[in-house]
Amino acid sequence: MKKTTLLFLLLLTQITFGYNKITKTQKLATTCKVWGFLKYYHPNVADGSKNWDEQLFTILPEVEKAQTKEEFSLVLEKWIASQGEVKAYEATKPDSKVEYFIKNLDLKWLDDSKVFSKTLSKKLKFIEENRFQGKQHNVQYGAHDASLLEFINEVKYPNFKWSDENLRLLTLFRYWNYVEYFFPYKYQMDQKWDIILNEMLPRFIASESEIDFHLAIKELSAKLNDTHTSFGTNKMFDRFGDKWMPINIKIIDEKVIVTGFQNDSLAKIDDYKIGDVITKIDGKTISQLIKENKKYGEGSNKSAVLDKLYWLFVMGKSNVGEIEFNRDGTKSIKTIKRYPYQDLKIQFKEKEKWNVLTDNIGYVNMGDLTEADVPLMMEQLKNTKAIIFDIRNYPQGTNYAIAEYLNPEPKEFVKFIEPDLSFAGRYIWRNGIETCGKINPDYYKGKVVLLVNEKSISHSEYTAMTLQVAPNATIIGSQTAGADGANTRFEIIKGLQTSFTCYGVFYPNKKETQRIGIVPNIEVKQTIKGIQEGRDEILDEAIRFINK
Template identity: 65%
Template sequence: MKKIFFLLLFVITQSTISSNNLTENQKLATICKVWGFLKYYHPNVADGSKNWDEQLFTILPQIEKAQTKEEFSLVLENWIASQGEIKEYEANKPDSKVEYFTKNLDLKWLEDSKVFSKTLSKKLKFIEKNRFQGKQYYYTSNPYIKVTNEIKYADFKWTNKNLRLLALYRYWNQIEYFFPYKYKMDEKWDVVLTQMLPRFINPESEKDFVLAMREISIKLNDTHSHTTSRLMFEGMFGSKFLPINIKIIDKKVIIASLLNDSIAKVDDLVVGDIITKVDGKTIDEIIDAKKNIVEGSNDAAIRKNFNLHIFSGNTNTIEIEFIRNEKTATKIVKRYAYQDLKIQFPEKEKWKLLEGNIGYIDVESITAAELPNVMQQFKNTKAIIFDARFYPQEDAIEYDIAGYLYPQNQVFAKCINPDLTCPGRYIWMEDHNTGKTNPDYFKGQVIILQNEKTQSHGEHLVMCLQAAPNAVVIGSQTAGADGGICQYEIIKGFTTTYTGYGMFYPNKKETQRIGIVPDIEVKQTIKGIQEDKDEVLDRALQFINKGK
């Protein structure tokens, strides 16, 4: 009986010890957070006086040996102590005259009793309270966040575990503290870290590591957000393409336009053809296989960004199944290197007078220098249509246009900038406004056209123009990535971008992910493409002429 008792006691004891041990994932996820927190908050680290990457490489073996919470915490306590003394002072308190945006700031993990001892949590909270207040070494804001002074690692090899973890830790902390829309993501950023860590600890291959670098950026649910590398295009996405633009409508892929008429003619690729399979795979199967690598704030943007990925690859030909005139057929078609496509950009009229005394302006191509003459021509028109379905090429053209549409100075947007004194916190900045007292402003109907290609600067332009009197927005959901981008190299060979500037309506309503909501929703249809109709423009003309 005694033997059974002691055996049970031994099993229970061992089970308790085992349950108190931290997993590798727990330890590496936690050190990621601590390393990033110290990088931006610790007064003796944030000033750039230490090689913080090397400090990580030094501490990792000690972290690996630590088994329990107590051992783990002691390693971190000693590491923090080795960075030097921190003077106790009260970090800048929130300014009562400043309005802060704090939806992204969450440091509750500093007191996580599952991984930290009380002593360690106390030290971390002390650092938070007495955080660095000088000029940050690793980032600036102008107003978009800009990454600075990161070591490039020209000899980076994916087989180096330390450098793989460094790449992950750099990126995760950059988003943790400097992505203004972190709170809008589908998944909690903490959860993403624990999910993705195994892919960085033990990738099955170089391809798996490269995919992990791509996939974590897609989890931002941001149309601007994607990480790229040479291998991604050469090894995964493919470097050869069909000479077509497509549109996904009702889960069907339709050829919407041709990139080069003569090349497309070789394989009889025709606008309006519905493609149902590629190399025997259905479109749904292809989308499902690639959904983790295609960026987008919303479904409309994701469908748009699949344009390159449905048919790209490295082989010279593919087999497609397609429907034309209600008949299904298959054929082999040729793919081309991008430079061999010799893309033909259709000539577009920058502006024109439509039937019924209606002005039309293509905001993609119009310039500020041309605007006075155009607006003079359209001064007495019934309406002016501003087509924002493509990206405006001239910076701040919306401010020039608004000068003719606004009767007075008017606020049309608000923004948030990073608070450099408190990483993770943002500040509501001065309103975006434009216009001046102008009794001679345009009195007719203002129509703005938009779709999923209306993105970033394009969305900002729509926000600006829709604030004009008598303005109506017609079209479909925009890309939902309003605000300038942050772009930088995470580590040698891997460049990333994401929206680095928070943009809102004057009432603080978000545009991120939602996009600009049209007053009248009109979506392009398969039938419209096949009949060469511009359904969005047609609906605008109907509204102008009939008032509904």
């Protein structure tokens, strides 16, 4: 053989080998996807007859050994074959009466030629086409609330050790696949979910400490862009502290504004005043703190993220801290005290459930009103020229009862999607459109005004949707939290609690509420000046609107 030919063959071998070489992140990301896919699709896995965690732990060393795409595909092929035969069946035709929602369903990765051989892709597609049709072993509708999803029959690992890489990967793999198949708003996230998997894998592989591992989960959950999402453990206190300032705050223009006190006596010790503008905490500006920790903010939109980061500013590790603040145009620096939560002895001020304001305007505090209160409330407010329903809080399930007084007839106001457990990742539009109200010729004829802001979340937003279909209804305020629908709470592994929205809520025309929230007809935002002057600018605008 000529020397030039030999060199060419050696070069070709190197190029081919290099092209087919597969990285650790590629292998683990793909294993995560295949493991989750088989968990919910393979007939001999989805029925619960396998210890699926142990199967993962068994295959991971083989995945680690694989150096090329071909070797990796062969490992997965053998693994899938070991689960037993998948029998072909004649797929039932889609029910013409059922309307499917498929924006979340994305199985194009089954044909990824960068990591799969053609043979492996063909086997995976066959499993999809002949997927499990029985009762899922690891996911079901709630036993007590049929609208809630529950992730069940998962080993909790009571002796869970964060230092075990296999268990860290299991945590990630479980959570990633919960979201992949059962989070209705995956298609609305800022980043694609598979890109997030590749981005976060190194964080889980190389966690340097338990708090580093927990922060990785916190960052992962924030990427859902869902205000319902939450993750927190006691280890978070090691990072952010467990001592509290005795104040309530609002973030405006990257400044922390004191809006109230959790305990008047404790707040008086450090001479806090409503309207104080805090610009630095322990030497860091508010914008610095936001920039460093925004990745941990679990929210559907910017205002919701900032609202959920409140703990970042009122908590600290030490009993004392230093703040820089502006009061009456003067900048000052002072030392302040922080307290263990139980020592705050938070004072909840009593509020009237409803009353009549000047100019014969009714006002209802929806956070305290109960369903039993509704008949008396409406009787006492029936002759007012307008009723303001303040939904900048969390209502007590009064929306349907109130709607019967506000509408002359039933009104359509919401449409839902719910997961199709026979085809993980696909959703079904719930039959019909939900209505509220009843035939009522003696319905309330005055103006109806709804007040909302970033504190309006979930049932608050659902309440706003219910009441906004009333004749002459107007929404005033600012962007809501953008997380409507039921919030399912679950434990990924022992001690790691989290949550996210589990079914979708839309307007009757199928317009989304997630991330967008309930859009005000008249936008009004609270300002620093308004807080300092003791004014409720959203309520003030409502009164102006009613009287003009």
